[in-house]
Amino acid sequence: MLRNARGRYVSGSRLAAGLCLTRAAIHKQVVRLREWGYDITGTNRKGYRLENSPQALDTDRFRAASLGRPICHFPSLGSTQDELKERALAGAPQGTLVLADEQTSGRGRMGRRWLSPRGGLWFSLLLRPAIPPAQVPALALVAALDWAMVLRRATGLPACVKWPNDVWIDNRKVAGILTEMSSEMDRVHWVVLGVGVNINNPSPRGMTPPAASLREMTGKPFYRQALLEDWLKRFAGSLRRYQRDGFSAFRRDCEECLSMKGRTVVCETAQGTVAGRVEGIDGEGRLLLRTAAGLRRFGEGAIRLKKGDERA
Numbered sequence: 001m002l003r004n005a006r007g008r009y010v011s012g013s014r015l016a017a018g019l020c021l022t023r024a025a026i027h028k029q030v031v032r033l034r035e036w037g038y039d040i041t042g043t044n045r046k047g048y049r050l051e052n053s054p055q056a057l058d059t060d061r062f063r064a065a066s067l068g069r070p071i072c073h074f075p076s077l078g079s080t081q082d083e084l085k086e087r088a089l090a091g092a093p094q095g096t097l098v099l100a101d102e103q104t105s106g107r108g109r110m111g112r113r114w115l116s117p118r119g120g121l122w123f124s125l126l127l128r129p130a131i132p133p134a135q136v137p138a139l140a141l142v143a144a145l146d147w148a149m150v151l152r153r154a155t156g157l158p159a160c161v162k163w164p165n166d167v168w169i170d171n172r173k174v175a176g177i178l179t180e181m182s183s184e185m186d187r188v189h190w191v192v193l194g195v196g197v198n199i200n201n202p203s204p205r206g207m208t209p210p211a212a213s214l215r216e217m218t219g220k221p222f223y224r225q226a227l228l229e230d231w232l233k234r235f236a237g238s239l240r241r242y243q244r245d246g247f248s249a250f251r252r253d254c255e256e257c258l259s260m261k262g263r264t265v266v267c268e269t270a271q272g273t274v275a276g277r278v279e280g281i282d283g284e285g286r287l288l289l290r291t292a293a294g295l296r297r298f299g300e301g302a303i304r305l306k307k308g309d310e311r312a
Helices: 012-019 023-035 059-064 080-089 139-155 214-218 224-245 251-256
Strands: 039-043 047-052 071-074 097-100 121-127 160-162 166-169 172-183 188-197 264-269 272-281 287-291 294-298 302-305
Touching (some): 012 047, 071 080, 080 097, 080 121, 080 172, 139 160, 139 166, 139 214, 139 224, 139 251, 172 214, 251 272, 264 287, 272 294
Parallel strands (some): 071 097
Antiparallel strands (some): 039 047, 097 121, 121 188, 160 166, 264 272, 287 294
């Protein structure tokens, strides 16, 4: 009702009558909405007015714009990944989205803890793509590329992709992608694509690599829902293109947006560590590393700058 008033005041008595509540109950709900991030002004003899909601997700409007996408929004949740994996096993359709204002047990790749306080954007998206299992890991790169483009447009900052699944700005991590799947040898049952973006939340301290939020980097808040809607529209097109043409259709854009290209890094894999210069990414999303033994390709792992090449 406040949103539909388009910046005008709505009296407490009108809200109470429209929602079949007492005015005292309306006041309690307004207090709760403020705690969730809605900026609501209250004035005697005028009522309430919605000023802004940079921290809050308007799920009613979001559902209206989602073209039927099932959306599950939680003020607090252990992990959007775990919640959506259960729904995937129960037969939830492609496009199901689980969002949380905060996660208490968020995680990244290799089980690393992912701090997810209020103000950030934490969600998981269910996919049932028509691709072989070997092509699933590179989906994280495509998702990261789309986020880099969205954040460049929103902030004017040089967001870039850090192989294999992060988005960085000025050598600081602002977003991470996690993919988990259920598959057979030649068929994918489902993929749960988890995304965490530091937007209006305080940056986690003591992290390696260092993290940063958009608000801290720019000095202004961002409307989380607008960023999410922009990314979902972009990724919907990217997913169709990926299923048709594979990662090779994204290789050039990804390489142009690739952090650490030309830098000497250490690649940590399950088989050990390898040092080399980042040459780029191949048509399957694998890292191309020029090592002492020649050019090598890595489909998994994590990279960090080699000591002595940490220049800004």
